Amino acid sequence: MRITARRLSKNFASVYALNNITLDLESKSICLLGPNGSGKTTFLTIAVGLRHPTQGYLELNDFKPYQERDKVLKFLSYAFSASRLQIGVKVKDLIKTVKAENFGDAEELMQILGLNNFANRKISNLSSGQTQICVLFTALCSNSNIVVLDEPFSHLDPQKAGLLMNFLLKRDKEILFTTHIAEEAETLGEYYIILDNGKVIWSGDRKELYSQEIYEVYLFTRDDFAKITDEPLKLLTILGRTALVEVSDIGLLKELVEKGLILGFKKAGVRSIYAKHNVCN
């Protein structure tokens, strides 16, 4: 999938949701990240043609989606995060409608998402998680080559989220998605765009994401970091019981694990960028 944006802006009265974004990238799986109100969903709504930019333009595979709305829907499907949908239609009727137009993955997805468990209920009466399942089912069953997903796992339980991630990874589809969760981004993404206040503060591929010597260090308790402050580690931030540290020698972290001072560690991806750019801190 190829995304080209030139001076892309979208404002609502005096508030800029997207502010002068210029991008040119091609990747099979693009992840949009950023704090609440950073412009992720606005970017997606323009990318699928639901909204028009105020200034500049955005092209998806050389199409301006908001100018060729019907054409775009032929090769793209999307799912926006929804906690409730006021539709007086039963889930089984939705399944029937989706199955009538699409082939292949419907049965497998129904199994993964557990759709049959609430097939006789009306969509308007579903919980937020079940509603999200219906929205995802509709988007993922489509024959479209590109799937655009807005926080796809936000209302799902961890098991379903995991199964769905496996499903997405093994499918030959291109994905453009947003998330707040670093692990989801690192599992599914191949190219990353980080937004803050409507501007791109960082973009790059996986190689660039993991290019810095920054590690996530897992602690037993928050206070445990005091025990390792004598070590030559540079603390960047503490997120709950995870510390983000900059260290030149990975052997030092291995020693700390052996000594039982930390639970474990892994190379930081998204969180390292967040820490470097003071996002969500």
Next chain:
Amino acid sequence: MRNITSAIKWYFKGLFPHPFTEFLLLFTLLTQYSILEYRKDIVLFIFVSEYIFLPLYSIFLGLHIIRESNVTAFELSLIKDWGAVYYGKLFVLLVGYIPVAIGSIGLLILYNNYELILPLMTRITSYIAINMCTSVLLSTSFALVILVTFNFLIPVSSLIVFQTLPYGQVLDYLTSLFMYFTAPLTSYVNFERMSISITTGLLTSIIISLLLILLFREIFRKREISF
């Protein structure tokens, strides 16, 4: 075409059979029948139809096709065609009005009130146009305000206008046209207060309704979906 069929099937779900729609339809036709059979009062037939039952039935049908913006985004993802979403709603509305149109027109024919058939058809066409216009708002609460205004408040206001109009005075061209569009049955019985003839007024009103339906199709195809 495949998308339109899919849209029609989708929007049909939840409309018929619905207990309230069926109950309202039955109650409307029974009331119209009893007025024509026992009271033999065509003005009462018009008032009851235009001020109570038809607006209520119309609002109920309208609420079925009026969706919030997040639901519209979901349905576009499902149906994959902006035009099909609009035409799917339009078709379902048309089918929704068929029972009440057939029933009411059948009663008018049965009791030899042929002259009311065109005003009734005009009324139904304007209901469809107003419902399609409000469906583009993508807000149930805002749409409901518009529907109540156009289906109840304006027709009742038109009655007040006719009742308070000094004897011998006629409404100007634009107001007459507005009356034919918003309250064609009431306008029919007050035709001598209009500056447009009944046939011209009613046919113009039908044309306006059709133009509105086409205009709002274009508005829908171009409007932003925000949520």
